[in-house]
Amino acid sequence: MTSRSTDSILQGLKKTLDKIALFHGHYCPGIAYGLRVSLAGIKLMAASDNFELNVISGTTNCPLDAVQMITGCTVGNGKLFLDDRDRQEFTFWNHSQDKGIVIKPKKVFYRESIAEAEAMERFAEGDKSRETLRLVNARLQNKIESILLAEEKDAVEIEDINYKPDILKG
Numbered sequence: 001m002t003s004r005s006t007d008s009i010l011q012g013l014k015k016t017l018d019k020i021a022l023f024h025g026h027y028c029p030g031i032a033y034g035l036r037v038s039l040a041g042i043k044l045m046a047a048s049d050n051f052e053l054n055v056i057s058g059t060t061n062c063p064l065d066a067v068q069m070i071t072g073c074t075v076g077n078g079k080l081f082l083d084d085r086d087r088q089e090f091t092f093w094n095h096s097q098d099k100g101i102v103i104k105p106k107k108v109f110y111r112e113s114i115a116e117a118e119a120m121e122r123f124a125e126g127d128k129s130r131e132t133l134r135l136v137n138a139r140l141q142n143k144i145e146s147i148l149l150a151e152e153k154d155a156v157e158i159e160d161i162n163y164k165p166d167i168l169k170g
């Protein structure tokens with residue numbers, strides 16, 4: 001992959017993330033993980049043209065807002081089921097094919113710079129100077145970029161399931 005195409009992919013993902021952040025209320029690594037989970041889930045489940053998707057979420061934390069926005073499965077339309085066990089785990093179930101996958105975000109490693117690490121320490125001690133805030137924000141942006149650009153195998157863990165989850169047997 002050329003750096004140019006990586007650049008345009010990143011720009012596209014960031015635009016999507018900006019929209020999710022508006023809905024979610026803040027910009028955070030959690031929604032970036034949620035976006036990666038959603039894209040992996042849709043890609044794998046959309047093999048058939050016309051599919052009916054349900055998502056079961058094992059968490060009610062930040063990533064869930066991204067999953068609701070990107071998959072279109074929401075609490076409101078009844079396509080999202082909450083099975084809150086405080087686990088970062090999302091089950092995608094394709095009714096048309098009677099098969100599903102469980103997707104877990106993987107912690108993407110981000111190597112912060114010394115300047116960023118020092119700024120985080122100052123910030124934790126109450127320093128809100130312009131320079132410290134600039135570095136803290138740059139670190140957040142860089143961390144989010146590393147989540148968006150990680151290879152799929154490094155961003156999510158995917159497991160096939162062929163039994164219908166109990167929560168969907170109503």
Ligand SMILES: [Zn+2]
Nearest residue numbers: 028030031062
């Ligand atoms: Zn958040």
